[in-house]
Amino acid sequence: MSLSRKRKKELRKLQTQATSLWETQQVLVGEAASVAREAGRQLGHLNREQVKPRVTAGYETYAAPYVEKGKRVVNGTIVPAAGAVVGSALSVWDAANNTRSRLAEGRGISLPGSWGKPAPAPVKKGMGAGGVIAIILGVAAALGVLYAAWQTLRADDELWVADDPLRAPDA
Known part of the structure; x- marks a missing residue:
């Protein structure tokens, strides 16, 4: 496509104005x-200089006495x-759990001062709720880190930054 000299001159003038x-x-x-x-x-x-001193003075005058009184009552x-x-x-709960476990094992209720051998400590089986929660939180944290890394490293064509901010885009 060839342009006439007049069109080329007009386009150069337009590009100069755009620049x-x-x-x-x-x-x-x-x-x-x-x-x-x-x-x-x-x-x-x-x-x-203005806002923080006024807020502090208002707090000290109006709210601080009630806050201190509330702290004293709570503490x-x-x-x-x-x-x-x-x-x-918690003591009652612990005693009830201890008694329930003895009854479940068929050892009966042991009274203080009763004679006999102490029962062996029960063997813990499997993972508790704390372990499951810790694993879930760890997996969630790892997924969050992976997602953040993916968002950072992916290529976005919409994120265009000009090489020279003072140079006009080519027409």
């Missing part, structure tokens, strides 16, 4: 980025009572 527009847009984008950086820096100063009353209840419940 000029491209360069001015790149300069404009650079200026916008520097304005955004400065705005972020000023916002950080404003946060550090002084609720935690010790809950610890005692949980400890007692």
Whole structure:
């Protein structure tokens, strides 16, 4: 396909205008980025100098007394009572499990001070729930790492980056 001299001249002129527009847009984008950086820096100063002291003062004035009172109640009353209840419940649970296992083995109930040989410790069979959960979490973590690596290393044609940001694309 051959173009006339007039068309070639018009196309060169158009490409020159496009290149000029491209360069001015790149300069404009650079200026916008520097304005955004400065705005972020000023916002950080404003946060550090104005917002954070006011929030801290408001917390100290209004919320801190109630938070401290709540901590004292929780640490002084609720935690010790809950610890005692949980400890007692676990002791009862342990004793019930021990008695149930003896009855299941046919050894009967052993009373304190009874004579006889102590029973051998039961042999644990298989993997418990903790082991299964650990394996599932390990497999999930490995799959997550593999997926992240695949996303990082796959080729995307849509992710095009210009070699020279100031050069206009060819028409």
